[in-house]
Amino acid sequence: MRENSQKGQILLIVALVMVVVLTVGLAVASRSITSLRTSTEEENSQRAFSAAEAGIEKIIKTGGSISNLSFKNNSTITSATSTEISGTQFLLNGGNTIERNDGADVWLVPHDSATDNPIYTNAWTGTSITVYWGSDSTGCSDPALEIVAIEKSGVNFISKRYAYDPCISRRANNKFTAPTSGSYNVLGKAFSYRQSIPVSSGLVVRVIPLYFSAKATGIDLTGPAVSQGKKVEAVGKSGDTERKISMFQGYPKISSEYFYVLLVPKNQ
Numbered sequence: 001m002r003e004n005s006q007k008g009q010i011l012l013i014v015a016l017v018m019v020v021v022l023t024v025g026l027a028v029a030s031r032s033i034t035s036l037r038t039s040t041e042e043e044n045s046q047r048a049f050s051a052a053e054a055g056i057e058k059i060i061k062t063g064g065s066i067s068n069l070s071f072k073n074n075s076t077i078t079s080a081t082s083t084e085i086s087g088t089q090f091l092l093n094g095g096n097t098i099e100r101n102d103g104a105d106v107w108l109v110p111h112d113s114a115t116d117n118p119i120y121t122n123a124w125t126g127t128s129i130t131v132y133w134g135s136d137s138t139g140c141s142d143p144a145l146e147i148v149a150i151e152k153s154g155v156n157f158i159s160k161r162y163a164y165d166p167c168i169s170r171r172a173n174n175k176f177t178a179p180t181s182g183s184y185n186v187l188g189k190a191f192s193y194r195q196s197i198p199v200s201s202g203l204v205v206r207v208i209p210l211y212f213s214a215k216a217t218g219i220d221l222t223g224p225a226v227s228q229g230k231k232v233e234a235v236g237k238s239g240d241t242e243r244k245i246s247m248f249q250g251y252p253k254i255s256s257e258y259f260y261v262l263l264v265p266k267n268q
Contacts, residue, residue: 054071088222120203228251
């Protein structure tokens, strides 16, 4: 009887050990499968991203569009396109952030298609541009803007400078002008401030954020539309993973000295 009892205990212990070993084995196997899946997904993600980068580079060099271009590493450029940014309403710098004390240009003249050089022969025939920015109700977390307009006057170029600040406390020191506040929308982006400036025979307008970077800046032209550059997008795929890259391909930026040294200033 005692012998049967001992055999039963041994059998129970063996069963418990087998259950523990099986549980540990299943956990290890599950973890290995998860690690393998994660590793595969990361590899596919990197391949898809590299394919998208290749699509961007190819479009910048050759233009046109790409569809379903495959590589030896089993990745594919699903699509790659270049779209001109024009119209009378657009987001400055392709909707990307404009860094503090840097600047982005609103072009009012066309560019040569072969060299990308601006064509200053015919000045813009519009009358004004409106700039939209900011989202803070007090304005003190938003940038002030310095706006420099370059215009043609006979054979000379002249610069007109404007400065606007939505923050009351800053205006007490910098003596900038208050912009118009409200609720505005440009191509799906909401803004709290706007300011229109007159432009006559315009060539280019530079918008410079001060104090803070401008996360997004909207532009509305009262006059003919002018190309501001191109938006280049590419989608890469590897396995079931897709990666998308978008970038703004603007025209070559004018040196700051052009605005502040070489021109005959006309203070406003």
